[in-house]
Amino acid sequence: MAGQRIMNVPRFREHMERAGLNAVVLASPENVFYTSGAMITTQRSLRDRLAFSVLTAGLDAVFVVCNIEESLSRKASWIPDVRSYVERKEHPVDALASALREKGWERGRLGYEARFLPAGQFEGLRQALPQATWVPADDMIISVRAVKTPEEVERFRNAARTTERAIQDAFVRARPGDTEKSVNDRIMINMLEGGADSLTHSVFGTGENALHAHAVPGSHPLTPGTVGRVDSGAEFGGYTSDLARSVGVGKVPDYMLDAYKRLRAIERSTIEFLRPGRTGAEVFTFCKEAFARQGLKFAMPHIGHGLAVLGGEMHEEPNLHPYCKVPLEAGMVIDVEPFYWDWDRKFALHIEDTALVTDKGAVILSDATNTEELFLIT
Incomplete structure (x- = not known):
């Protein structure tokens, strides 16, 4: 057949x-x-x-x-x-x-x-x-x-939602003292049990380990008062997911909670800025200026990318960097992923969502959980 x-x-x-x-x-x-x-x-x-x-x-x-x-x-x-x-x-x-x-x-x-x-x-x-x-x-x-077909969009939506739930479930199960590796292992198992054919990546770090863009999860325990970040993805029927979430352990300082709210506001406003005709460079500049408006230091070479099939090169055009002249078009599936480093206070935050560009505004495909507040592992 x-x-x-x-x-x-x-x-x-x-x-x-x-x-x-x-x-x-x-x-x-x-x-x-x-x-x-x-x-x-x-x-x-x-x-x-x-x-x-x-x-x-x-x-x-x-x-x-x-x-x-x-x-x-x-x-x-x-x-x-x-x-x-x-x-x-x-x-x-x-x-x-x-x-x-x-x-x-x-x-x-x-x-x-x-x-x-x-x-x-x-x-x-x-x-x-x-x-x-x-x-x-x-x-x-x-x-x-x-530019994706409607069938492709649904595949990306399913991949995003399944990955999002995999991360959330691992956070819910985790407890202070668990190792970074055990949490990351649970995320990967969840993606496979959720229907992933294979994994593309999954990095997780807390405390100072979260400062590395692609942290290697190890035996370091989840320590109360710290925050961490995960960036995970898999292939579902040839279509990839790529999501990032931040998490706190126990009671975390107010300045970390405040930074997370500011970072999420940056992400959501940047997603709203995704409109046909705007170039990747224009989206990058908007996000950079949003960091300034929120009072957070900006230090990113890019702030998002298109999603590929079969993992491909992972970051597909249009890439949202200051030199990208590719205009957005309706039907593109874009990841927006602002990353915040605080090297002085030794913590980092990251949030990444998948959005569909339409003539009427962007539609978030990774909509399975509420990210308004930083999830706390207790």
């Missing part, structure tokens, strides 16, 4: 026609999954086991995979033309070149992933099809993926 196609087809066609491409050859795990619907896990663990999803603007397509993955590809992908090669006997690039010739595309203008396909393999492909014109298409496919 053919798999489901959930890629943004109208946007793909528009971008292909604008680029003047006869076909595009996609090889990265995230783009093969996005365009074919098949999640081939060995693409990520065995670098030479390449898979290629090749499509025209009209969705004439061919899917080239290792023969070990052929049965899964036929079941999971919507592409009926699946070709396979025998690992180590045949080179995947030769199988790709043969398929392109059979489709009559060997003289065409072909897009490819210049930032993914190894130079040696691309050179072999270029030599096998010397009359083809090869055009880097990385930015094009990233732009296609940036």
Whole structure:
């Protein structure tokens, strides 16, 4: 039975026609999954086991995979033309070149992933099809993926809510004296039990350990009077979550509670600022100015990012940094994540939510719990 196609087809066609491409050859795990619907896990663990999803603007397509993955590809992908090669006997690039010739595309203008396909393999492909014109298409496919379909939005919503509940449950179960690692382990177990296929990341630190952007949770106990922060994510049916929450242990000083309220106000106002037409740089500047209005020191290189499929590079365009000229569009799914460090008093706070950009304003997808007050572990 053919798999489901959930890629943004109208946007793909528009971008292909604008680029003047006869076909595009996609090889990265995230783009093969996005365009074919098949999640081939060995693409990520065995670098030479390449898979290629090749499509025209009209969705004439061919899917080239290792023969070990052929049965899964036929079941999971919507592409009926699946070709396979025998690992180590045949080179995947030769199988790709043969398929392109059979489709009559060997003289065409072909897009490819210049930032993914190894130079040696691309050179072999270029030599096998010397009359083809090869055009880097990385930015094009990233732009296609940036605007989500309604089905994709629901997948991101489910991923965000499940991750949020996983974090909240771990906080509810935790007690002062528990180790950072035990709390973080519970978060990861909760995500898997909630339906995650795999974990992308989960970092948790309290006290001074929380000052590290990607703290390694260890045997340090949760100590009353301190605050901590977690940043966790997983893949759910190929779609990722990425959320951050802060937490207090026991009775914490008022200045920590006050800083948390200010940081959350910054986050919520920045989410409200997400509107079509505004660039990533403009959102960054708004957030930076919100820190100043709230009286908190700003020290972030970026304040958010788009969400990727299959983990991808984790931070997908548009990235909300001072140099991002990419304008927001309705249908983009954006994470906003202001981070506050207080190096003098040795604590840090972080909050990150997932939002959908719409013409009528941003809609928060990670809406399963109330973050208005800092959660306290007692």
